[in-house]
Amino acid sequence: MHTTQFVESYFDAWNHRDPKGVADHLTADGVYCDIPQNVQRSHDELINSLSIFFKKFRHRYELVGDILTNGNTLAFQYRICPLGSNGNSKPAAPVNGAEFMALNGNGAMTITDYYDSPDEALSSRPASIAPHALQINKYAKSGLSAQQLLDYKDRLKQIMHVQQAYLRPDLTLPKLAEAVNCSVNHLSQVINAGFGMSFFDYLNQHRIQHARELLRKIDDHNGAILSIAFTVGFNSNSAFYAAFKKCVGQTPAQYRRAQNSLSH
Structure with a gap:
């Protein structure tokens, strides 16, 4: 249509x-x-x-x-x-x-x-x-137009998908805003309004998607889960497990076993 x-x-x-x-x-x-x-x-x-x-x-x-x-x-x-x-x-x-x-x-x-x-x-x-109902819209005076939001969103997708900025373990909202060349407030609005999630959920979504690809390619003998956690940008195994379970509904080990069973 x-x-x-x-x-x-x-x-x-x-x-x-x-x-x-x-x-x-x-x-x-x-x-x-x-x-x-x-x-x-x-x-x-x-x-x-x-x-x-x-x-x-x-x-x-x-x-x-x-x-x-x-x-x-x-x-x-x-x-x-x-x-x-x-x-x-x-x-x-x-x-x-x-x-x-x-x-x-x-x-x-x-x-x-x-x-x-x-x-x-x-x-x-x-x-x-x-x-x-009585909450004040936190974006009321941000000054970000719909066209700017689309432009920033397109730039953000380029940085995340092509440059894979999410692999940086030290990536923060201010650092990402600098890469997009916009204010921290505007980037927060772009992620919230454009993708329907917070910065941390948006960041973890990319990291977990990359981790899922690695878990499908690497078996138990060739890739430790902790190594994958660090590879995709997490600083700790516990943070990786919590984010993976939230996004996928399974632990990384459960997901790997399920994928291995499907391939045999």
Whole structure:
């Protein structure tokens, strides 16, 4: 589906208050990420959340400005104009924000929602953010535009994927920001809004992916797990095990045994 048609279809589903229509823009294993509230929802979880939300609130969803694209990533700004809760004639203040989508085929692997709104408008957000509705958006005055976010994100991917900066055991957020040539605050926002995770989770994701490749190639006799931990940038075996278990759901030894059994 063409990018413009995809976004138009997405807005159409929101304006028709169609929970399944919104969620169906995700791939089967896609995730919707609410960055300011640190909430992630799967396809079915998003349907359940929006079903409750649409029964309680009525809004008009508007695209603001152009749709920006960079590879398989697209971004756009939006405005939500609340029409008032059912039975409530006084609408809340508008909500402004931006969404970032990582596409795969005809669906989005991630839909990342980044918004900045007055406190009184936050009560009209979906149920997923209700517990922290009065939090102030920590990115409210960052000054980072959607186009800058895409540019920094593309530069960051180059540094991480091609230059493999994650292999450096001394890599920190300030050092990575220097490599990307942006401020620490902006890089933190890029990682949170663009990838739906913290700096440490983003860093560990790359390290663990590299470790998985090494564990598939090297058997018990030719590569110690501790050696692999240091190779991919970890400073300790315990940190490696904790990060691997969080990302993969198995310990490195369990993962290696499982991979070896599949190859025989």
